[in-house]
Amino acid sequence: MTDPTPEQTPERPRALTADEEKARKRRNVAIFWSLIGFILLIFLVxxxxLASNISAGG
Amino acid sequence: MSVTEKSAETITGGAASAASPADYIALMKPRVMTLVVFTGFAGLVAAPVDMSFISAAIAIFALALGAGAAGAFNMAYDSDIDAVMRRTRLRPVVRGIVPRAEAYTFGGVFTLASVTLMALAANYVAAALLAFSIFFYALIYTVWLKRSTPQNIVIGGAAGAFPPMIGWAAATGSVSLDAVILFAIIFLWTPPHSWALALYKSGDYAAAKIPMMPVAKGAASTRRQIMIYAIAYVAISLAPLATGLGGMVYAGAAILGGALFLVLSGRVLTSRAGEAGTDEDGLYDVRAGDRAARDLFAFSIAHLALLFAALIAEHGAGLHFAFARFWS
Structure with a gap:
């Protein structure tokens, strides 16, 4: 069997640096709160x- | 894309990115968003139909998100020319901290979220206008006009003129003459505003090969066209007085501010702004001959803000939409 060429060598994921870990956590927290905010907005609307339609119907 | 390129992207992008939430907020062009929110709010408040506080707040928020989405598309597509210009070279995509594909995805997600929110909180007319304005800015202006014609910001200025019309449509569910006038005010304001900046930043635009008017047609032609558009802008800014949309406060802002706008445009016309030289670094830093253009650029922002602040003051002073009908 021949060795894979450099282009075919599968890349191994490297460990994240401390800064990258922190940045990823900050992004995850931001996405979490953005989703919560979006859900709240849809709920409020x-x-x-409902309130508008009830008052119009009544 | 080769296997090697794909692997490299996997390592440097995604989880390995050092991008913070602030970098993604920068993608949304927060300063542009501020003006969009302000003019959109003015359109909403000036409309003759009450809107509940909740719906109004969410509609304005959706407008801001939509503007941010358009900004993200713009930064993703323009990263090559942004890298050349001093004013834009620190943008997140240029620095490589936010991958281009992520900026596109970000724009797409926020387009969907903003249009959906607008449709739910206001109506389909406002949502359709918002969707069209994002499409217009991202595709018609950014992809097509910006790099192909010196009329780029004349036609593309329509994208920035939509917010008050969207605000109006959010409240009323339709587009009336007054909404079109608000649109026209920003539409005609854009050329003198943008070209005043382009006159003293023409070196940047030339380096990026963007055919802005001073680069394509020369400084003298640009100064003349600034004067012509300034007259048209000041004239249309008086139209709300004829339709009754603007009152005494607005009249003061439009007449006195408009007169000063014309004086400053006249100074640009008779100056040598935009003639050869090297651009200064800061947004308001200029060579001696370019001061007239810098002054017009700065005042144009203040004047537009003043006009819309006057509308907000006159129509929103009673805050009738805000507290009388909080829910419905």
């Missing part, structure tokens, strides 16, 4: 629309 839904409640507001």
């Amino acid at each position: 839904t409640i507001q629309r």
Whole structure:
């Protein structure tokens, strides 16, 4: 069997540096709060629309 | 993409990135977002229909997100020319801290989120206008016009003119003459504003091979066109007085501010702004001959802000939309 050429050699993921770890954690936290915020906004819009429709119907 | 290139990207991008949330916020062009929110809010407040506080706040937030999405698309596509210009060379994609593909993805996700939020909080007309404005800025302006014609910011200026119309549509569900006037004010403001900057930053644009008016047609032609557009801008800024959209406060801002705008444009016309030389580093740093252009650039921002602040003051002073109908 021949050795793989350099282009075919699978890359091994290297360990993240401390700064990269911190940056990744900050990004994850930001994504988490962004999703929570988006869900809250959709919830608020839904409640507001319900209230509006109920008051219009009543 | 070869195997080698793909592997390199896997290592340097994704989890291995040192990008912070602030870098992604920078992708959204926060300073542009501020103006978008401000003018969009003015359109919403000036509209003759009350809107609940919750809906109004979410509609404005959606507008800001949409502007941010358009900014991210712009930074992703323009990273090659941004790297050449001093004003833009520290942007996250240029520095390589945010990969280009991520910037596109970021723009796509925020486009979807903003248009969805606008449709739910306001109506489909506002959502459609928001979607179109993002499309216009990202594709028509950034991809097509910016690199192909000196009229780039004249036509592309429409993208920046949409926010007050979107705000108006969010409140009313339609687009009226007043909304079109608000659009036209920003549309006609953009050429003198952008060309004033381009006059004293023409070296940057030339280096990036962007056919801005001073680069493509020369400084003298640009100064003349600034004067023509300034007259058109000041004229259209008086239109709200005719339709009743603007009151006494607005009249003061439009007439006095407009007069000063014309004086400053006249100074640019008779100056030698944009003639040969090397650009200074800061946004407001200029060579001696370019001061007239710098002054017009700075005042143009203040004048537009003043006009829309006057509308907000006149229509929003009672805050009728905010507290009387918090929920519905």
